[in-house]
Amino acid sequence: MRHWLMKSEPTTFSIDDLDASRGRRTIWDGVRNYQARNFMRDDMSVGDQVLLYHSSCEIPAVVGLMSVVAGAVPDPTALDPDDPHFDPKSDPEAPRWVAVEVRLERRFRRPITLETLRSDPALEGMQLLRRGNRLSVMPVTEAEFERVIALA
DNA sequence: GCCAACGTTGGC
DNA sequence: GCCAACGTTGGC
Numbered sequence: 001m002r003h004w005l006m007k008s009e010p011t012t013f014s015i016d017d018l019d020a021s022r023g024r025r026t027i028w029d030g031v032r033n034y035q036a037r038n039f040m041r042d043d044m045s046v047g048d049q050v051l052l053y054h055s056s057c058e059i060p061a062v063v064g065l066m067s068v069v070a071g072a073v074p075d076p077t078a079l080d081p082d083d084p085h086f087d088p089k090s091d092p093e094a095p096r097w098v099a100v101e102v103r104l105e106r107r108f109r110r111p112i113t114l115e116t117l118r119s120d121p122a123l124e125g126m127q128l129l130r131r132g133n134r135l136s137v138m139p140v141t142e143a144e145f146e147r148v149i150a151l152a
Numbered sequence: 153g154c155c156a157a158c159g160t161t162g163g164c
Numbered sequence: 165g166c167c168a169a170c171g172t173t174g175g176c
Contacts, residue, residue: 009174033159056174114175132157134173 002043003145005051005062005128006102007136015052015063015107024104025069028137029077030085032097036137041072041098043139050102051140051148053128054111061111062148070101108152122147 006028008014018026031037050066074095077085090096117123127138140148 007174035159060175132173134158136173 002045002048003051003140003142004039004044004048005053005138005140006066007053007055009056010054011057014054015104018052018064018066018102018104019107021104025101027073027076027099027101029075029099031075031099031136032078032085032087033134033136036135037096037098039137039139040100044068044071044100046071049105049145051145052104059111060114062108062117062152063111064104064108065106065149066102067105068100069103072098072100075099106152110152112148112151116151117148120147120151 010016013026018024028040031040046068048068050068051062052064052066053062054060075085075097076099077083078087078090078095078097079092080086081088087096117126118129123129123144126140126144127133127135128140
């Protein structure tokens with residue numbers, strides 16, 4: 001089992017939205033970055049644990065824990081001309097973008113803020129904390145994962 | 153709203 | 165294949 005972190009802007013899709021979704025599940029669509037796509041397509045498996053991170057908001061933080069409940073499928077939003085994430089260059093015969101399905105497992109009683117993460121020496125190497133990091137889907141080591149969970 | 157970082161695009 | 169221009173991300 002692997003560990004991951006996925007970002008979402010809460011104004012677009014928050015942990016509240018996920019909590020309110022049927023079965024507390026959602027398709028993680030809209031990812032339009034090749035590296036992030038490759039992680040979802042090639043390395044994510046059912047049962048993997050995923051930290052949910054709120055970005056571009058007042059208090060950026062890890063807010064909950066999700067699990068992968070279905071592996072990568074073609075991202076339907078890339079093929080829908082009416083969708084804001086439509087990609088005219090994605091060929092329906094060979095879809096360029098994929099999405100996994102995730103389920104909310106846990107809401108953390110207190111969000112683990114970016115500030116908290118940064119102040120923890122044990123998390124110094126975390127990819128999320130690297131300068132210039134913009135990936136919305138990234139791996140987390142088991143040690144980092146356990147450490148973050150311990151802070152919740 | 154600013155701006156650094158970085159990915160993508162497209163002309164050559 | 166290079167690289168400048170441009171767009172996006174995301175913390176502050």
